[in-house]
Amino acid sequence: MNNFIVFLFVITICFGSSEACAESRLVFKNELGKDNILHVKCQSYNPSINHGQINIQPGRYHIFFFVSAKERTTYYCNLFYRLPKDPNNTRPRENHYENLQAFSAGTRSNKCGQYREWCARHGGIYFRRDATKPLGHVLSWTTKT
Template sequence: MNRLIVFVLFIVMYFGLSEACAKNVVEIHNNLGPGQRLQSHCRYSIGAEKHDLGISYIKNGAYDEYSFPDEYSRTDRLVRVCTLRHGPNWMYHFEHLIVYRAARTRRCGQYRAWYAKPDGIYTREDRALPNGFALKWAKK
């Protein structure tokens, strides 16, 4: 009987500890106003390994969404960076905005939203809370 209890306990612990981790989500929103497009160029890296997600153009009122698992090791962490631009000749910009950085330990279901508005970039980490001012646009 004791062996059966130990076996069942082992099975429960194995499946309980290996439960799937919900993906993390990053959203880039365009709230610049009618007729204004937002250029978004996002990249990510894990240590020396780098990936380019390309340039996208987001219409006013729309957003781009990236969902991904939290990848990390003891020495290398996932970092997602975006360059945002808008205005005539992409005059207003913010270079190398860190939209997500993994922690030293695994985190599941993280949410990051970035909102491009005429006066700057706003952010929030909880869908239930309002967004707050984060950064001012740089001008060429």
């Protein structure tokens, strides 16, 4: 009988500690205007996944969904878009931002259901953690020729 009670206790602990965790969302939005495709290339750690390059059309967005309940999930991304051709310079130019830490789950905080939104505009990169709050300017583009 004692073994049965211990067995029930262990099963209860296992089911209680594995409650569902809401998915976190990492959003990239393109507000660069007509004919400007935003290119996003992300790498996540814990788990380690290379997501390849995603091309986001003007006025569109892309969402990464993931659960980071036990690991400390981190996403690093490179963002860039091509600038219009300059008649005085035949080399292609682009605005870019490299190694953007787009998402990092906290160590002590609740890792479930977190939200991060990054928005690309000509004036820079904007960010918010809450979809109900306005975006704020946080980073500037670097021009590469």
